[in-house]
Amino acid sequence: VLQWGLWLPGPDGEASQIPNPYSDIDANETYSGTFMSNKRGTLSVAHGIGLNGNSELFINLDDNEHLDTSSFGFCVWAEVEE
Numbered sequence: 001v002l003q004w005g006l007w008l009p010g011p012d013g014e015a016s017q018i019p020n021p022y023s024d025i026d027a028n029e030t031y032s033g034t035f036m037s038n039k040r041g042t043l044s045v046a047h048g049i050g051l052n053g054n055s056e057l058f059i060n061l062d063d064n065e066h067l068d069t070s071s072f073g074f075c076v077w078a079e080v081e082e
Contacts, residue, residue: 001064003046005056036076038067043078047071 038044038060044067046056059080060067067074
């Protein structure tokens with residue numbers, strides 16, 4: 001998994017010093033609409049506090065089907081094409 005986003009810990013690992021300008025996603029969409037598994041080359045929303053995503057995203061570098069159900073699932077929203 002390659003993860004990135006706006007979260008940035010303070011110098012001693014404390015909570016972020018940079019406020020997130022975006023609101024949380026309204027709902028975890030893992031099981032609504034068309035389901036896509038966390039397989040190699042897919043992009044997903046990481047969870048912040050709670051079950052819904054915010055500003056952290058990740059690319060699956062390997063098949064990670066366990067992420068489909070762990071922590072109520074991580075919603076896949078795109079797929080990298082060659």
